[in-house]
Amino acid sequence: MSAFRIIKRDSCGPARLGELQTGHGVISTPCFMPVGTKATVKAITPKQLADDIEAQIVLANTYHLFLRPGHLLIEKLGGVHKFMGWKGPILTDSGGFQVFSLSALRRIDEDGVTFRSPIDGSSHRLTPESSIAIQEALGADIIMAFDECTPFPATSAQALASLELTARWAERSRRARQRSDNLLFGIVQGGTFPELRRLSLEKTVALGFDGYALGGLSVGEGSAAMYDVVNEFGPQLPEDAPRYLMGVGTPEDLLVAVAAGIDMFDCVMPTRNARNGMYFTGSGPLSIKQARYCDDPEPIDNLCDCYTCKNFSRAYLRHLFMSKEILSSVLATIHNLRFYHLLMAGMRSALAGGEFQLFKHFFLRGYKGQG
């Protein structure tokens, strides 16, 4: 029996309402996964994540936890759920993206990647086999095949070589799996070249995974190019499996991608921007450092039900940000993650009620991009 079930389809396009069964509970899709890089969603407690945000699932980064404190330590302590005090589902990425974006002196060969730790300069190696072993030691509910994240810009030849390597690594990732209590997702690469995306998609689907991700997007190609890939290939990913758009994105991105049939997202934007004093609202982003908010008694967003909006004025939140108080990051993170949660919950309700296109239209009409 498949872990994924479609509950309702949008009558005007590939968007769908679904449910994904994991070892730590059911996720309603489409859904957004807050990023808990180093086994903590930065600035908030698991209790706030569960009670104030009602997050369904958290993403943790294999690369970071492998380097510190180490997956074997976490395994010994009972796995990443127990370690970080999060009872819900956890997805781990494969480590591939961070190896390519964060590590100095990386060296790729057919077998895997050698790289230096940015923490202490020590040398490490990740292969498809070790990535899966690490993710299984962490005990994530959803694990990702080890891929090479195709850089942007890349020539067609580079993107082809990269997707072919990713496909070989995907097959090795599949075979490396030891546990049966997790779901393994494959990753489609191919950069912004439609024919290469198609090739990667075919190769990945031929192998067979529990879910499929579009990778290598939101890496500098711009939203128009990203939307082209998502609009064309989102709907081509297997219908009966969850579809995950990695590392994306803005509220607009999420609406566009759900409309293209994507079910799952992760992005550091709500949490990272929170720490920079940027709050998401229904009418667009709000930068709390602006002087105009210095005596503003209103909450960030009158329509928001979060702890931050129910208890604090823009004037107070600006004071916290200007004073570099930790609470600024805490309250902004709570709000932004709740905003993303409510956006996804709104999409799910609209899908359930057959009004997704209307919801998308009205949301985008009121929302004024990256301010």
Added chain:
Amino acid sequence: MSAFRIIKRDSCGPARLGELQTGHGVISTPCFMPVGTKATVKAITPKQLADDIEAQIVLANTYHLFLRPGHLLIEKLGGVHKFMGWKGPILTDSGGFQVFSLSALRRIDEDGVTFRSPIDGSSHRLTPESSIAIQEALGADIIMAFDECTPFPATSAQALASLELTARWAERSRRARQRSDNLLFGIVQGGTFPELRRLSLEKTVALGFDGYALGGLSVGEGSAAMYDVVNEFGPQLPEDAPRYLMGVGTPEDLLVAVAAGIDMFDCVMPTRNARNGMYFTGSGPLSIKQARYCDDPEPIDNLCDCYTCKNFSRAYLRHLFMSKEILSSVLATIHNLRFYHLLMAGMRSALAGGEFQLFKHFFLRGYKGQG
């Protein structure tokens, strides 16, 4: 009718169990006041402060709020309680201590103090009248007379001049009061000179205040000298008014001072040390950065009921600290403030049960100083 009421006295000494009525509720004494310098107890939400710590009252700093965001702004927004989202009582200090410890280029004259803001170098002035006006604009439940905090070391002549200025400023502070919904405390200075402490105490008590503080301690004189002052003059402060030992201290300090009849305390130690990875426990301080905790599955303190101890291992807390995660500060602050709360609650229970000396004895026997 007095706002302060003694419920029970220790049969072996001046310690007492009491209640202080304020405009935002009753405080059980002896009690510890978490420091909310800039209208936030660093790293935690007011909800965590109320629910997880069960704090009774918070201290906010007049000096900081005067400089940023400004007391008039806070007044316009409904006062400091509403501004920071804290429904319980708030005490503000007079600003005197920070003027002397934090400001460059301060110049004292009979009328008041001129100083430069460390934020932008702008020039400001505080007088007894303006300090009281600021504290009343903030709307604190307990306000402090504007004093000169006698520096340490000071000669007897310097300490005498300082306490006499403080006494003249205390009288002006009393007269500057406009509101009747707060309590005004006077501050006894005099450094470590018993005869000067006695003189300052007489002058302050002669003026008449709602409560009395011992100031100018924990400024470098060492705990032996501090205990001498507290043991001699704590019991000499008026019996029928709350007694407040400012800026103190360690768990041992609190026990010694309560034994000397002190009712109220504030100190940045539990919150500041939390951000440096130091956790208080019943057997002494624990520095979470130590390598020995890297795989320790135990909570910080098995006997603690706080959110941190109920949910996280030392290994995880060490990981957060080593990774410089914000959550490290959050969880350590929750634990340390809860530790201080439980210590004070333990003293209150022991006072109620007539076992304070026993409690003090057993606590100090198990507690191994500053590790």
